[in-house]
Amino acid sequence: MAVARTKSVALLGLEGSVIDVEADLSSQLPGLSIIGLPDAALAESRDRVRSAAKNAGCPLPARKLTVNLSPASLPKHGSGFDLAVALACLAAAGEVSAESIAGVVHLGELGLDGRVRRVRGVLPAVVAAVRAGFTTVMVPSLNRAEAELVPGVRVIGVSTLGQAAVHHGATIAEAVAEVGDDELAPAEEFGEDLDGAVPELADIAGNAEAVEALLAVAAGGHHAFLLGPPGAGKTMLASRLPGILPDLDSEGALEVTSLRSLSDHPIGDRLARRPPFEAPHHTATAASIVGGGSRLIKPGAAARASRGVLFLDEAPEFPAAVLDVLRQPLESGVITIHRANAIARFPARFQLVLAANPCPCGQYGARDGECTCPPVARRRYLARISGPLLDRVDVQMRVPRLTMTQLRLADGSPRLTTSAARARVVAARAVAAERLSGTPWRVNSEVPGPWLRGEGRLHPGGTATRALDRALENGAITMRGYDRVLKLSWTLADVDGSASPGHEHIGRALFLRKGIAA
Template identity: 60%
Template sequence: MSTARTWAVALTGVDGHMVEVEADLSNQTPGFQIIGLPDKALGEAAQRVRNACVNAGLDFPRRRLTVNLSPANLPKAGSGFDLSVAVATLATGGALRRESVRSTVHIGELGLDGRLRPVPGVLPAVYAAARAGFTRVIVPHANATEARLVPGVEVRAAVSLAEVAVAHGADLEVDDTEPVVLPARVDAADDTVDLADVIGQDEAVDALITAAAGGHHMMLSGPPGAGKTMLARRLPGILPPLTETEALEVAAIRSLTGDAVTRLDALPPFEAPHHTASAAALVGGGSRAPRPGAIVRAHRGVLFLDETPEFQRAALDALRQPLESGRIEIVRAGFAASFPAQFQLVLAMNPCPCGNYGVRGAECACPPAAIRRYAGRLSGPLRDRVDIDLQVARVSASRATSGERSTMSTSEARERVARARAAAAERWRASPWRVNGEVPGERLRQGALRLPPAVRAPLDRALERGAVTLRAYDRVLRIPSIVL
């Protein structure tokens, strides 16, 4: 029998699909062909595998070699298949034990010298292998730490193809080879960001805690220097820490972007793209392989859009679907991918292009038409998805120079948010929702928690006059989160 099989993983978004890599030798004109919908990078694996085998001192078959990636109708992309192609090739020639390679998943890119190079997406790939029932995975040395974050899988880290061959029974002398490493990831110092630094914005701090307690999206409107960015950057610190499952989801997304993943971080992520970002930069995309955008990287955390009216209108409107569904679907001619996108949106904007409209003691030079156009860059449907709209004023000079600190620290706010979310979880224990921001409007309008008619009267009249939409009506009902 001249066929050998091993396994690899194809990623579509954050979802991994097991791919059986089978190699077959035939007595035809020598050649090397990879079939099964490979992309250009994977098609070039034939030359990388050939050179890596020769330079590692391994016998490369000198017959017609065909490598099939099954299922054949699933598109495969990237250089992460190199190692599995090389292992199947060597096993079909008898250099490796076929039984050993058949029960192992191989992930990694090959250099021409035979060294294994790191690839993005190792964490979701190993997680997919674990769900499929595989217990042994071989990855490049640089990806070993993130691969070992998945429990229940034996992860073997290899520096070179020669090490992998020895692990599968090859009689080969392995030289000391310097491993390929990933650049170190620099983490921001989170302990310097505390809510106690916010001075003179007690109403804004209360709104921030309410947003965190109920999972509400919010908008901060005010002149430059009022502290909008300062407030937004402190929201992740008062959110509940990520559970192990949530932290694994966030780490898997970071792995897809090529970041070095060395641990599971319990702090919710914070993404603040520049206002020149395109719609593709926000939602993600790519011509052959999908890459996560800013809203996917903000999954389980906060997406902050500073200078919101300066963003492209198409980019802002692209947020509407993920805000409703918690997922983003990327469809291209060659693939379709789905990414999780459950985030809290924080928008910040000035009152006018110059920023001085309505500011005491400041002069606004913007004509009324320019002010209306500036505010109109945010569409009505997007505004309807924002629960809290807060006006933020500048702090007076006397308070700014007094040296005082806020009475509410990040740790105290986090405890209040945790108690409020525990109360909301108890309130909605018989439903799939856990915070007020997730509850559909009809449940609030018709359920047992419906507000008394006297309390709803002003809101009902505004709805009848057309002053608010039904979505805005529901948004007001969601806001009274219990902040203990």
């Protein structure tokens, strides 16, 4: 057969497209060329494939081989096409069965010795293959457990090109290469166990108001801004938020694990069930936060935090341009990265938590410290966080530093544990999900304001919103802020077990919204 075809997957963002890999054998000068908009790494596949085939015991014929990646207009990146290119070439030469490779999606990079190496993004690639109707994939052995996380697919793991060729009908001696220790990097090297121990909420002494506000933030999926002097516990509070969030459902777990796979973090044999926590340093660039890259578009911290928490400590120290790139994802829940020949999209349903000192020296407003900053310096410092960004943050509160008396009182009183707080959050979210059944939304923060006030009929009305209406009329809050206070009041009612928010819930929500200015 002169032309052979198989399948692979091209990833653009978190979305994958099944690619036809066609190989044509002709009687021209020996060579291997790859067409169909490959990048540099994929164009170099011709040398890897030829050497790998020779060392695997199935050398390519000394004739002209042309490999086409279709659709040709779609950019293809990376070395994950090597296995598909090699098998298409071998099928065109008659070494393996063309019928056998035609219905299998192949993913994997080849070493010069014929070894099939682990590649990034196998999980979203297999998801794309299953959605396209394919039921069999061949992947590197080190990616097999990751690929098997996708239901409804038969996974074939191979360590060498020889194994792959034998599976597809080749008569060569099967060569099995030993896997090097450098390829077995454990998941622990890439961060903490996603389903392991989480920081305990009961470690927080005092600050009962901040803990209750954190509970509302978790229950409604709201964003938060914590303002306070150094040592007040802002970072401690933020790090406890993922622990009180509910476990991810199957869709969320698959999304989070796919993002880890795209980030080249080994996955193991299970999906991540706990919400992620990302805390980039204030020297991070805009591309590292939202994602990017001139050749290969990779997810940034905001995308990796999807379904979890993005924590920006020392928020005023971040460049203003970096902070403001988050404004659009906070509204849409999607990060869209445009390039000249491609558009990549990543999910961005994260909860943003900002933390800041009240001034450059950090002592303004502290009872046990003296601020040395002039008023203009204090205003300029917090003004680094733009008003439009803060307008999208539902909870804005001060976190005071504890005194010794308060600490002693806190040591003798019962504290809310992580497990108890998570149970309350789960119960509040269940109430909201039942109220929002039949809609695309499941938590209060996702509900659009016009729907809440209109078709949803969730505006409390009457005297309950009198203070909120007055704040809007006086210009103390924007229309966006008005809707966000309403959504936060519904969350507070859900946490308290109330059927609908009353004036006390709306008052608390308005205070949490304007707590920094109070």
